[in-house]
Amino acid sequence: MSIEITDSLKAQIILSAVGAAGPGADDNTVSSQVSRIIGLMQDGSPAMAAFTYAEKRAENIVDTKKPFVGTVLYVDLEGYGSNGKNPSNRPIVFLQTEPSEHWRDGIEHFRLDRVDSHQGAQVKAQAAALTSLIGHRVAVTLRIEKGNGVNNRILAAYEDRGVDERFRDAQGGSTLNLLQGAAQINWTHDFKPNRAEIAPRLVRLNKSAQPVG
Missing domain, CATH: 2.40.50 (OB fold (Dihydrolipoamide Acetyltransferase, E2P))
Structure with missing residues (x-):
């Protein structure tokens, strides 16, 4: 994993997952959103690839x-x-x-x-x-x-x-x-x-x- 998951980051991920799951969502739904967010932070994910693309483009500006x-x-x-x-x-x-x-x-x-x-x-x-x-x-x-x-x-x-x-x-x-x-x-x-x-x-x-x- 390219990003260290600290306790502070875990709290932020959970809050983001709660917001993404929507009002009244149960714990399983929130957990699914947590997994989705963590997956986006993995090397090679579309989200991380977008950062890589932006960094390379910035180098060429x-x-x-x-x-x-x-x-x-x-x-x-x-x-x-x-x-x-x-x-x-x-x-x-x-x-x-x-x-x-x-x-x-x-x-x-x-x-x-x-x-x-x-x-x-x-x-x-x-x-x-x-x-x-x-x-x-x-x-x-x-x-x-x-x-x-x-x-x-x-x-x-x-x-x-x-x-x-x-x-x-x-x-x-x-x-x-x-x-x-x-x-x-x-x-x-x-x-x-x-x-x-x-x-x-x-x-x-x-x-x-x-x-x-």
């Missing part, structure tokens, strides 16, 4: 960027090549901000955590939420993580600031869907990395938008 605001235009699951082969398993989000030396047309992107990580369910929920915010202004905070010899911009937090006035409809919602948001982006080969190659869904979207017959 080299910086945290100040919050900035942009308009969400497109969300995808990153791939390399338009056929989506060799994906990174990270959702990728394209924002419209302001032109700069690095983002000369004002379109920049960042990634989320991996969908196959211990936070996979949360990451998928974040990606879905950001997709629903296409056409919205959002404030984002990014952390910079090193990996595979490069620094990656990974989402740490975001806040919805409402629909961008340019894309507001009569009811106050956004006029942009995923395909219309993508149409606001220059997908030519002039940018590195090649935007079209890290957005595999784009090809399928364009095909689905073409008239039949």
